Amino acid sequence: MTEMTADIGTGSVVRAVDLHREYGRAAAVRALRGVSAAFAPGTFTAVMGPSGSGKTTLLHCLAGMDRPTRGSVRWGDAEVSRLPERRLAELRRSRVGFVFQAFNLMPAMTVAQNVELPGRLAGERSDRGRVLEALARVGLAGRERHRPGQLSGGQQQRVAIARALVSRPPVLFADEPTGALDRATGHEILALLRAGVDADRRTCVMVTHDPVAAGYADRVLLLADGLVADELHHPTAAQVGERLSRLGEGK
Template sequence: MAEMATDSRTETAARAEDLHREYGRGTAAVRALRGVSVSLAPGTFTAVMGPSGSGKTTLLHCLAGMDRPTRGSVWWGGTEVSRLPERRLAELRRSRVGFVFQAFNLMPAMTVAQNVELPGRLAGKRPDRGRVLDALGRVGLAGRERHRPGQLSGGQQQRVAIARALVSRPEVLFADEPTGALDRATGHEILALLRAGVDQEGQTCVMVTHDPVAAGYADRVLLLADGLVVDELGRPTAAQVGERLSRLGG
């Protein structure tokens, strides 16, 4: 097995250095990322925004180890993960990061608890019932472990998805439009939950969103355009985000 590259600079939970990602070849190639460098400090909430096609989701997927950069590197703490063999990367991904999608991706025939346990079972691990119940308690679903997804509201289903991402106690939680399928009131509940995880649990969270109100929950907002980070806002209001995004055509 190839040795993992390590780095003494562990003050970041995750970072990307000179990240490039191209799809296709020759004249048909699409340059989704064109030299992006970002750092995620532990215990912070970062929102990533930009117009359609700006590269925000590609950046998230590369940072989360779900896509590999064409050039550049991705680090989780002091470990470079962008060049690891796929099996080793998958092992680290299961133990060190969590991912929440816009679509809840729950198994309808399974109970809430079984859905939360599923990633561990797929990894060949025996479920830790205490961890499952703790994760469900953290997202406000204590006592719902025997319910099935069809018996829950959309917001509750997204809470199950967040519990599933948190059960392994990941260092970084990646969220791709986590409120995109929810009404505004329920979306605020989910965003408050993510914010509380940062403030109360020291969770590191990075979220792609198109919604300036959602971005207002973050400590900072990275704005992408044409595969580049073109601006950064610290603790902005929704109005400030919306105004800056409108200049980018978002």
């Protein structure tokens, strides 16, 4: 396989250079083997690849949730891959949001309490106006007193997105955000992510296995064996699916 480097630009809000990530010692698993990529303001990137290709590891390293064995991650002018955990946590709260496939909501808390939870855990005072604004932006105005069990799966994912956006971060990371949703609801969530990119010039980086979901992105990074194997710009779902098939065949 030929090693590729995804666009490295000086105007990026997130930038990875020569990322390596190994797990274990005696028989180390090399999840990333030298990935470089940059993510500019106002862009939507989908990260795809076969199982075990390193896509989730890459997302976690970019989001500061995992540390590379070698290489660097920068958020703007801050090199975050070697920061002390406390300083990294502070930066993470202000600069990035993260959306998980499983929603990760607290069932005993109201919608509003779930949205404000990360700030409260950090010892910050809740800004009720900002919480209500975040809920309104994801189409949940008036639902702040509901509990997650009273909402549909799509609505719960909207709460998770509001929670990620309440601090108004310039970057949003999403790990299979539509994986637990039916197709129609998944389209609604993808349209919401796309709107945030277009309206707010937010940078969105999303791991997905779905070529249709990747069709919402400006760019698709295709990983294989811990390397960037290909890069597609404004692809159709059919083009993504065809290229994934070729990757699965080792071509």
